[in-house]
Amino acid sequence: xxxxxxxxxxxxxxxxxxxxxxxxxxxxxxxxxxxxxxxxxxxxxxxxxxxxxxxxxxxxxxxxxxxxxxxxxxxxxxxxxxxxxxxxxxxxxxxxxxxxxxxxxxxxxxxxxxxxxxxxxxxxxxxxxxxxxxxxxxxxxxxxxxxxxxxxxxxxxxxxxxxxxxxxxxxxxxxxxxxxxxxxxxxxxxxxxxxxxxxxxxxxxxxxxxxxxxxxxxxxxxxxxxxxxxxxxxxxxxxxxxxxxxxxxxxxxxxxxxxxxxxxxxxxxxxxxxxxxxxxxxxxxxxxxxxx
Amino acid sequence: xxxxxxxxxxxxxxxxxxxxxxxxxxxxxxxxxxxxxxxxxxxxxxxxxxxxxxxxxxxxxxxxxxxxxxxxxxxxxxxxxxxxxxxxxxxxxxxxxxxxxxxxxxxxxxxxxxxxxxxxxxxxxxxxxxxxxxxxxxxxxxxxxxxxxxxxxxxxxxxxxxxxxxxxxxxxxxxxxxxxxxxxxxxxxxxxxxxxxxxxxxxxxxxxxxxxxxxxxxxxxxxxxxxxxxxxxxxxxxxxxxxxxxxxxxxxx
Numbered sequence: 001x002x003x004x005x006x007x008x009x010x011x012x013x014x015x016x017x018x019x020x021x022x023x024x025x026x027x028x029x030x031x032x033x034x035x036x037x038x039x040x041x042x043x044x045x046x047x048x049x050x051x052x053x054x055x056x057x058x059x060x061x062x063x064x065x066x067x068x069x070x071x072x073x074x075x076x077x078x079x080x081x082x083x084x085x086x087x088x089x090x091x092x093x094x095x096x097x098x099x100x101x102x103x104x105x106x107x108x109x110x111x112x113x114x115x116x117x118x119x120x121x122x123x124x125x126x127x128x129x130x131x132x133x134x135x136x137x138x139x140x141x142x143x144x145x146x147x148x149x150x151x152x153x154x155x156x157x158x159x160x161x162x163x164x165x166x167x168x169x170x171x172x173x174x175x176x177x178x179x180x181x182x183x184x185x186x187x188x189x190x191x192x193x194x195x196x197x198x199x200x201x202x203x204x205x206x207x208x209x210x211x212x213x214x215x216x217x218x219x220x221x222x223x224x225x226x227x228x229x230x231x232x233x234x235x236x237x238x239x240x241x242x243x244x245x246x247x248x249x250x251x252x253x254x255x256x257x258x259x260x261x262x263x264x265x266x267x268x269x270x271x272x273x274x275x276x277x278x279x280x281x282x283x284x285x286x287x288x289x290x291x292x
Numbered sequence: 293x294x295x296x297x298x299x300x301x302x303x304x305x306x307x308x309x310x311x312x313x314x315x316x317x318x319x320x321x322x323x324x325x326x327x328x329x330x331x332x333x334x335x336x337x338x339x340x341x342x343x344x345x346x347x348x349x350x351x352x353x354x355x356x357x358x359x360x361x362x363x364x365x366x367x368x369x370x371x372x373x374x375x376x377x378x379x380x381x382x383x384x385x386x387x388x389x390x391x392x393x394x395x396x397x398x399x400x401x402x403x404x405x406x407x408x409x410x411x412x413x414x415x416x417x418x419x420x421x422x423x424x425x426x427x428x429x430x431x432x433x434x435x436x437x438x439x440x441x442x443x444x445x446x447x448x449x450x451x452x453x454x455x456x457x458x459x460x461x462x463x464x465x466x467x468x469x470x471x472x473x474x475x476x477x478x479x480x481x482x483x484x485x486x487x488x489x490x491x492x493x494x495x496x497x498x499x500x501x502x503x504x505x506x507x508x509x510x511x512x513x514x515x516x517x518x519x520x521x522x523x524x525x526x527x528x529x530x531x532x533x534x535x536x537x538x539x540x541x542x543x544x545x
Contacts, residue, residue, distance in 0.1 A: 159391075180364075
């Protein structure tokens, strides 16, 4: 059972790293950014190509892949996303989805369409609570926790973080302070993209790299962002870990339903107000506490 | 100081502001009135850069600023407050003020401030403290903004605008939602600010600011229908008509 929970924590960690950028983009710019999946997938393939060039060092290749992807993410933000700001959500979906498709075909063109395995960089199992588990998975989870703590500090102590948090609530108010909001959104967009690459690379040894990996993670991440609250970074963390458990536990008993269950949970969250209302009516006004 | 020529804003088929020509003179305080939905806030949003005009030109201090984003206009000396008070509830009063110092970092003036806490630059510190004292919130610097009364929040918002050292301050209904006592405080503060700042005020409670303003403009359905001396404007039959309807205005006049 513990290995299932750990698997859930690992999946949750990956989902968290990927979803941060999505959540921030939605919260700040009200744009659903499908191109996030492109950054994620290309980042992983780049990592695979860099690995032999950098003496097979996993951490070094991870840092290099992130470093190469950051300028690309900036270009996507500067020349596609920012131009679409305020033009309505549909244009943004079409444009960023196009970027995702282009990225996917680029991967097939450069790296081929077959799956590419990445070997576990640690490979040594350890004993926790009497169960033998892969050390790597524990490390992945700890990485996500470290990112969570670092982001908490960044958004509560750093001027840039403070400004972004303020702009999430009141964009026009921040602009009236004489601050170029777009610049700060660019910065967090690039940070979010870097974390997505990190998540993709960390996930690669657990699964395999394949051209459509960006699509798969995007769907799950949308559920994470919706459950956690758009633009809510703490909510995203706990919703990612929670949905990771949903995937792991469902997968243990009914593997085919693992992903579906995520969307069942998401639907329940979206319906929580009507359901609470229904229950209230069924049980009567005083029979039940505050659901929502 | 600031002028608009042929300023127009259309939302789809709706014209919110229609070919408005305005000029606010340096050192004067001006009022803008008009029924709800007459385009006052839209006009403000175009002057501050929050909304791009459909047609028209805006000049500030002799420069064409029509295409400039809001933050650059702030850098030129233009500040504003909002109809619904706009402060950041998640932060303390002091942090609200210091947030604007990110702007100084923007300019690379050497006063780059990375972390909150003791403000490193003395000028920024004094500037923020001065603004806080002027709005009378120095005792509440450490308080969470969400705990302030609405009147104090309005004062804080004006304080933030003051810390930007504006030459021109645009206030969108600064007295809305305040008690009579708080209105007195804000009006006193406006009188004081007028000494070294050009003011433009949207306000329904026009009687409270009649002593303050030298000029009054009236918008109706997006059109500037009257402007000039406040007393004269209020007695203008066209203005009375747009507020009280034709018959009443005939009966009275």
